[in-house]
């Protein structure tokens with residue numbers, strides 16, 4: 452089960468959970484309502500043949516996919532890349548990740564600009580909307596392997612906050628307010 456919670460305001464070690472006191476969790480429905488983030492549970496042992504991922508790809512038009520591993524051994528420029536992932540940013544397209552192994556945290560800003568931390572583990576597929584401010588960090592285990600998907604030719608370009616005038620940001624805010 453994926454877990455999501457509101458973060459404390461402590462800027463020490465980004466790899467720890469950073470719960471509030473007392474902890475404040477969100478259900479997946481609440482997560483969607485306050486951020487537009489979507490979540491699907493897949494079976495890491497059977498996704499190649501069970502048709503669930505195939506249907507998602509067809510329904511949503513994902514035509515590109517690749518795999519990435521983040522660990523000290525596997526990622527070139529590991530420290531630099533992780534620093535970049537953790538800088539608050541947005542993209543002009545959805546950020547779609549299906550976790551195959553390991554774990555990590557996607558942090559997203561909610562409607563009130565508060566950080567929500569989403570813990571992802573093997574089997575979790577997360578869709579971060581275009582135009583939402585977010586960031587990523589590994590947890591204390593320092594390892595994640597994930598599939599990335601994209602509609603068409605991939606564009607991974609991050610735009611650091613502030614990027615409030617971008618069209619994708621304006622569209623995102625309108626959709627969030629309308630609740631769809």
Ligand code: KMT
Nearest residue numbers: 521536548555587595597
């Ligand atoms: C990103 O764009 O932040 C990433 O791809 C992070 C690693 S994916 C689990």
Ligand code: NI
Nearest residue numbers: 542546585609
């Ligand atoms: Ni991103």
